[in-house]
Amino acid sequence: MTIxxxxxxxxxxxxxxxxxxxxxxxxLDEPCLDAAVEAEFFSRISAAPSSADAYQAWELAMxxxxxxxxxxxxxxxxxxxxxxxxxxxxxxxxxxxxxxSMDVAALGLSIGDLDRASIAELxxxxxxxxxxxxxxxxxxxxxxxxxxxxxxxxxSPGELMDRLGLPGHLVHLASGGCCVELRYRRADLPTGxxxxxxxxxxxxxxxxxxxxxxCKAPCGMTQPLTAGASAGVPEAIxxxxxxxxxxxxxxxx
Amino acid sequence: xxxxxxxxxxxxxxxxxxxxRVWADRRLRSQDTFPMLYAGKEVEKPHEAIAAALTLVExxxxxxxxxxxxxxxxxxxxxxxxxxxxxNFGPRENDLCKSWAEVxxxxxxxxLQKEARLLLHAALESPPAERGFFAPxxxxxxxxxxxxxxxxxxxxxxxxxxxxxxLAFQRLLSIHSFDEMAKVWADLxxxxxxxxxxxxxxxLTASLLRKAPAVELAARALxxxxxxxxxxxxxxxxxAISQNPALQSVVSEFEPPSPFPFWISVIGHEAKxxxxxxNWYLGDSLLNPQDFYPSKIPAIPxxxxxxxxxxxxxxxxxxxxxxxNSLSPKSxxxxxxxxxxxxxxxxxxxxxxxxxxxxxxxxxxxxxxxxRRNYSFAEV
Numbered sequence: 001m002t003i004x005x006x007x008x009x010x011x012x013x014x015x016x017x018x019x020x021x022x023x024x025x026x027x028l029d030e031p032c033l034d035a036a037v038e039a040e041f042f043s044r045i046s047a048a049p050s051s052a053d054a055y056q057a058w059e060l061a062m063x064x065x066x067x068x069x070x071x072x073x074x075x076x077x078x079x080x081x082x083x084x085x086x087x088x089x090x091x092x093x094x095x096x097x098x099x100x101s102m103d104v105a106a107l108g109l110s111i112g113d114l115d116r117a118s119i120a121e122l123x124x125x126x127x128x129x130x131x132x133x134x135x136x137x138x139x140x141x142x143x144x145x146x147x148x149x150x151x152x153x154x155x156s157p158g159e160l161m162d163r164l165g166l167p168g169h170l171v172h173l174a175s176g177g178c179c180v181e182l183r184y185r186r187a188d189l190p191t192g193x194x195x196x197x198x199x200x201x202x203x204x205x206x207x208x209x210x211x212x213x214x215c216k217a218p219c220g221m222t223q224p225l226t227a228g229a230s231a232g233v234p235e236a237i238x239x240x241x242x243x244x245x246x247x248x249x250x251x252x253x
Numbered sequence: 254x255x256x257x258x259x260x261x262x263x264x265x266x267x268x269x270x271x272x273x274r275v276w277a278d279r280r281l282r283s284q285d286t287f288p289m290l291y292a293g294k295e296v297e298k299p300h301e302a303i304a305a306a307l308t309l310v311e312x313x314x315x316x317x318x319x320x321x322x323x324x325x326x327x328x329x330x331x332x333x334x335x336x337x338x339x340x341n342f343g344p345r346e347n348d349l350c351k352s353w354a355e356v357x358x359x360x361x362x363x364x365l366q367k368e369a370r371l372l373l374h375a376a377l378e379s380p381p382a383e384r385g386f387f388a389p390x391x392x393x394x395x396x397x398x399x400x401x402x403x404x405x406x407x408x409x410x411x412x413x414x415x416x417x418x419x420l421a422f423q424r425l426l427s428i429h430s431f432d433e434m435a436k437v438w439a440d441l442x443x444x445x446x447x448x449x450x451x452x453x454x455x456x457l458t459a460s461l462l463r464k465a466p467a468v469e470l471a472a473r474a475l476x477x478x479x480x481x482x483x484x485x486x487x488x489x490x491x492x493a494i495s496q497n498p499a500l501q502s503v504v505s506e507f508e509p510p511s512p513f514p515f516w517i518s519v520i521g522h523e524a525k526x527x528x529x530x531x532n533w534y535l536g537d538s539l540l541n542p543q544d545f546y547p548s549k550i551p552a553i554p555x556x557x558x559x560x561x562x563x564x565x566x567x568x569x570x571x572x573x574x575x576x577x578n579s580l581s582p583k584s585x586x587x588x589x590x591x592x593x594x595x596x597x598x599x600x601x602x603x604x605x606x607x608x609x610x611x612x613x614x615x616x617x618x619x620x621x622x623x624x625r626r627n628y629s630f631a632e633v
Binding site: 017053074090091093094097105106107108109110112113115128142165166168172206208 | 258259260261264267294295298346355358359361388389392393396416417419421422423424
């Protein structure tokens, strides 16, 4: 992407903090977006009130992507034959939103309880969750491909979160908390909601990302938090939808 | 606990207390999702960022900024309390109350411990028609540690409320003095475990086996599970996990029940029942008498029950008393006016929840006897 001259002030502000400067760099490195999408993205930023600092500038960029209609999902679909089995990781407090048919209150637990629960208690909850159909209503859902390498790395959850570029999950594990692992099949995604290669616009809120410079890349790759770029793992995105069945496990610290 | 992201820390640092007050108020009242300020690749509810901000240490969240966030929560609490008392608690207040309660539940700010309890009392005193807010509110008000030993009247109300019974049970299990509590509420626990919470029985019993040293109560629940074909295997698994030798004996003494409920044995050829474990074995059956004597035993009328209708039904059909305990709790759960329906759902003899108060709170000996009579199969 090429930043228009009239957004030089916005560009300067984006470059003034560590996190937002990485997001700016990703936008600059993104070579595969349609010109009309780029123009719409920059016109939305131009139309907004000017930002005062790096974080306001970053929030302007997020609003430009997410305001209706959203500007996500602009790169090609993931090649068939890849990503047959999908895995993503979340935090225990997110489980009620993902499995709305599971009445956590009826189990005697609240959102805060899920944050404070012991491993034994969370195990009971996961047993119940695995019996319920899942709903995944995030705007952009990030999924990794289940590979033997991923399965092997599950034994070191901290390392896996680092490689997946998930700082919140990494901190949660480091403080003794558990993460929740969800698996489902690409074939179970609803018709018309296929996997896409993520672009810099899809990851506008996440600085731990590097766009693929090859426009024919079969999938995206994560940007590890501390490990080198070569430790990234294949990743793709799809729209929020109902996906059944879910396989849900607890990832212990 | 919640771990605020770097983005949230920066956000808090670069805004004044007044700006944060506006931001927190807007977030509490919004139903949009904000994929920002928390953890990458996750979507957060708008109010979650307030809870995360409240967990920041003093160096990151100045006392002035913390006071601004607390003030927003206080103002919203006052607004909700007015809505309860004035009877104008609508869908908007329902959503606001859920968001408010989740912030409290996640962050547990000590400044709002008392206010959360007061709001819960206001909701109990003036229950609105709206549903959904009560369980999060009760969870927030009771999430602060060390509260289970206080206010037994409130705990009893929560235990008999269809939306919070399981929550109250779990919360009470978490205290060390659960044995004492179990004695106080033994009848209520058993009744809830064995009849009103059938779908959640496995999870609740698992909690019971893992957390509580209350062997007698666990044995009752476990025995009940073992009698249920759908739950028997899970019960044995949970028992194996708990490795409680006192409970292991329950399985060793357990004898699969007759395919016929106990009352058929009494009326029929077996005059004297076997009592293998304790009197809980004689409790109400999962089987419906209608399955066996459809022509002799009148069915409980379908549809919405009223106390008058039910009393008339029972008076005109003495034999129906046998399956008095098989009343479905569904009528209780589906009625928005739960408090009015509660006494009926619990059975005759209860005019209000105060009649379920533990014996030590009750100065009337007849009331305790009344409670015992309602749980005693032998006297039916």
